[in-house]
Amino acid sequence: MNAINHKLARLFSALLLVSLCSLSTAADLEETVDLDVGDDLEFIEIDDILDEEASAPAATVAIPKANLEAPAEEEEFVDLNMILYGTENPNGDTQTAMADKDPETMQQEMQSLKEKILQVNRDLFILEEDLLFPSSTQVNVFVSYDALEYFQLDGVSLKINDRPISNHLYTERELKAMNRGAVQRLFTGNLPVGEHELVAVVTGVGPEGRDYKRAVSMAFEKTSGTKYIELTIEGDDLRKQPGFRLKQWE
């Protein structure tokens, strides 16, 4: 298919070259004839004109002149390959190979390449997590927030076995995301198998614009699998207060 395209392109360029040359030759011929006729215009009769037409070979003498001028015109001539492929040699150029491809095919290839990159990135992320936080010791703490009417979240501090592990302040952007249902992974770490205690201290602005600070704690047993704990902040419609709860996910 590519070979046919190249041949067609070359044929078309050759045709263009020939037509340009013939046009220029004809123009030169006309010029020459006009000049020759113009010199003796008043004295020429119809026979003379016929004779002049018959003496066309003399006019064709101008052809070499046209040929002499040809190089100058060739300089102006633009190779069709340059227009089509951006190079005079369409063979063996990667750019040409790209240009040959259908835009849709290229788009598909780009899309598949992007997907592969995303997949590799995801695999690397999982590998990194597996290495840093093996499932036998991994502990994750998540935060969900659905109490906008009663509580504006400001920050969460986490302690495991009385040791501070995380201190996070929330920005407007994060709060908006959480109000839309996002769950935030606040902490990922390692803990040995056994009994542990998690304490979460939540600060913010409570009902009637008052500063609000609450602590919730939970004792949990770390087994050989990954541990998931969620801190849920929910509005309590009966008490008109926010509620805080730590929940284990198995």
Added chain:
Amino acid sequence: MLRTLNCIIIGLAILVSPIAFAKKPPIGDKAPDFTLHSDGPHNLRLSEQKGYIVAVVFWASWCRSCPVQLKALEQLQKKYADFGVKVWAITLDKNRADTQHYQEHKGLALTVLYDETFVVSERYDIDDLPSSFIVDRDGVIRHLQNGFEPTDVNTFDTLLQSLVSE
């Protein structure tokens, strides 16, 4: 026994060294991220300001040379507000009341952030007040400065102008 002791000492030295030799983040590096309480309704995080040029100044209400820089930065913020320039004034006052008192009496018109636990000022190795740095739209540190002279206004102006036109 001696060998074990040596190992412990070397280990401790390695652990402590990053703290002991903490230096200012160099110009051209990504600015270390931080989140602080602000005088506005929400906390502010530096990494969320991508697309803006952020000039940060560390100050305190008891610092005598700080008002000059704060006033200069107020003027620059007014000048470049439409070009996405923000100025944050991180106060190292231990009590917010001191900062608020200063704001009321001096009429400070900058976004004030509270670094009460000095986490950010330690991360940026702030020894002198006022100290300042400028972060470009990509979150890269473009200028660091200790102290402030009245002539430094021109330096800040020129720098902000060039950053705005980038």
